Amino acid sequence: MSTEEGRPGRPDRGTDGMFFAVMDAAATPVVLVDPAGVVAEGNDSAVAFFGYPREELLGLPVDELVGTEHAADHARLREEYVADPAPRPFRSHDRLRARRRDGSEPWVQAMLTPVETEAGVWVVATLQDLTPRRAEEQRLHELTRSSLMLSSLNQAVLRARDADDLFREVCRVAVDEGGFAGAWVARPVSAGALEVAATAGLMDSWAGRRIELAEVPDRLPSAVAILEAVPVYHADLQTAELHDQVRDAAREQGIHAVMALPLRCRSEVVAALTIYADHRGAFDEALRVLLEDLADNVGHALTSLDSARRLDEVAAHRSTLLARLLDAQEVERARIAADVHDDPVQELAALDLRLGLLRRRLEAEGSATLDDLRRVQGMVAAVTGGLRELLFELEPGNSDADLVTLVRGAAEHVFEASSTRWSLEQAGSEDDLPVQVRLQALRIVKEALINVRKHARAGTVLIRLDQAPGVLRLEIEDDGRGIGAATLGPGLPGHRGLASMRDRAEVLGGSLEVAGLEHGTRVRVTLPLGRSGPAPVTGT
Template identity: 30%
Template sequence: MQYDRRMGPSVRAALLAGFAVVFALWLLWGYQLVRSLRQIEQNVTSVHETYVRGEQTLSKIRTNVLLGSIYLRDALIDGATPRRESYRDELMRLRSEVETLVASYVAAVSSQDERDHWERLQTELADYWASRDVAFTDQAKTPNEAAALLRDRVVPKRETVLQILDQLAALQDVANARHQQEIDVLYRQVRTRLLTMGAGTLVVALMVAVMASRHVNRLQREIERQRRIERDNREDLERLSARLVDVQEQERRTLARELHDEVGQALTAAKMDIGIALRAELEPRVRSALEEARDLSDQTLRSVRDMSQLLHPSALDDFGLPATLTAYLRNFAHRTGIRAQLAETMETRLAPDIEMCVYRIVQEALSNIARHSGATACTVSLNSGGGMLRLIIEDNGRGVGLPANRLSSGRGLGLIGMRERAQALGGTFNIKPRDGGGTIVMVALPLEAATGAPAA
């Protein structure tokens, strides 16, 4: 599967858009919820207020009408003129109170049927209040006359008014029930709308979630694939490095043997031949030439031996690691002028591949000290413990820079080679600036389980 890089941003944009839509939908949903609740609340309050106001108005009219009847009866019974005036005033007050109340209430009535009833009520009330005048026009009345008046003219009017009031109360009940129904319908509508919106939002959210999880899955698969490729590459590289080290060792061994066996033998033979020739009677000029040739052969033989030793330290096999290292350090100090000492060592013989690994790492580390550190002294120490062999090489030079510590940033192969050798034996390699200046190289190798190493 080739991962399409353009897919990333577009999927991300789609996901962002999806999340934005879900968020916006939830916001809208919340807004609708609050608005609808407010609407329902307003409706309920207004219905309740209208109902209560209607009830209060009706009750007040009923009370005033009944009170009016009582005052009228009292006025008829009570013959004294001054008191009749106070009854009249009282009746006037009751009337104007009722009229004001009715006028303000009727203005707010919306139903035509109810309005008709209220108009009828207003007419009947006007008649009713007019009927009270009989008590004040005819002066003196006998109780029988007063009772007849009440019975014939006042009571029927009052009954009519009370009937209309009852009808209005019934109408109000009906209107109230209708309003309740309207509120129920509104509530159902709001509920349906909110449920629909909620379901829609949920569907969008699910779609976004599915998209997101598919995207994450794809990314995860891609990461896995990259990881596999990286691991394969690393394994290939490790195999290649190990093989390189191996081939290098074999090459060096072959070269060392060639030098030692072929060139060394030939030079030795030449030197012996020159020795035989020198035993004869010779002209001084020839003798001196032959002596020069013998010295040259000697010198070349030593160089060949040194080279052979550098290429493949056969001394390792013969004398072991401490002796070989000591000789190498002495040689190094002699060549470079940098003091070098084996500070700590161990006498037990180690596996040949470990000894060769340690020797090669010391070789490269010392060569780095000579080339890069500017140090005046260095120490090599070797010790073991806990099944591990620890090699430490320190110098008092300028110290390795941090990038070199990362092994991969420099162009050199020395550090890489050292690490490869250590890792090939299951060990670790580390190089870092030393506390107090200089560089420290630390290698740890398991003493057992050394495998796959290029043996010398």
């Protein structure tokens, strides 16, 4: 390499034509930097890449072509290179940012080749624009994160308890897993207003806000997605057909791209998911497909949650109606018990007393009609006993007494004239039970014990009461002749007593199990405590 006159060591295009021919023919940017760190030459690719006219490019300190990330230590790195020149990348890693005339700073790969002259070491810097590679890497990164986001969302769908919970998870996943700058879900609350139901990232400050559409610019992406039921994509908000107010607000928050997707429940748009990105071109075709799949999954989840909600409403309505029915039954039972006690039982008692007086008179007279009178008095006594048994079944029991006392009293009454032996076991706490739980539990126990006395022919009966946190368990087990399979069929057909027990358990949100044992029958009842739901049965 020769020395140009007046510029010691500078390559001469006349004498070093081959060098410059190779340099100019290179498809990648090539600049020649002199020992003072000034750009001495550059090929056409370098002129086009940096955006300077050739006359401005030549003579620029090379530091001005280095991105701000490396500008502070570039002079030191160049001195270190000149002290130990050898063909190698600019740094131990092969990437750095260049700086163009327009201020943009693309990633490049720089290979440095030293040219030693009498005046010092010149450096040939060959650059490779990494912008396409970086864009592809960014795209793959976004697709990967979006795939992970889709997977995480599927998990969130399984965990969601209701629509609001699902919306919060969707926004969180979009930001935390998808790497987007912000997300929100908006839903219509009237013909001209939206409500922000969930937010994440940059949009958190909008949580819970009401957006009056008349007060915001036209073509708000969320509103368009809901009202027109179409996806909305803006790859670059600064060039999109949007109101200046929207573009300015986006620029202030560092948002450069936006996507809004309608969310459907049973084919009806009920909300819009809007996702914001902090770089232009974020939503390419592949990413759109993934995100539309995401919106479809959210729609399926909303439909499922709505179906579950409707089923819960039907179940709650049924339980409420059943509670009212049982409540009405309790009131009617109390009325009948009062009527039976005040009229027939009292009159039969008076009749039995008169018959007793008459029997003693006839006994004294030795009347032949005495046997007939005794039979009539026996019939009256049997009817009176039956009515008193009916009163026991109808009466609700003392609402102030604890369940153990009530159950013990019921067992004593049921088996008073029976050879069946009974025992009562209590486990767990003795906390006060709600009145409706205590009285309905007593009704169930009464019904079960009466069934044992009437049908089981049992020698022993064991009653267990177990009150644990949040639940009351009742169990009545006998060693009688057992219960037939037909009686245990679906819905407990043909057995009003068992059906009544089941209804009483279900109205409190509990369950009834009846099992035939090898010797006997077991009735098991589980009742939740502190349950919110249908109106409680208060009856008496």
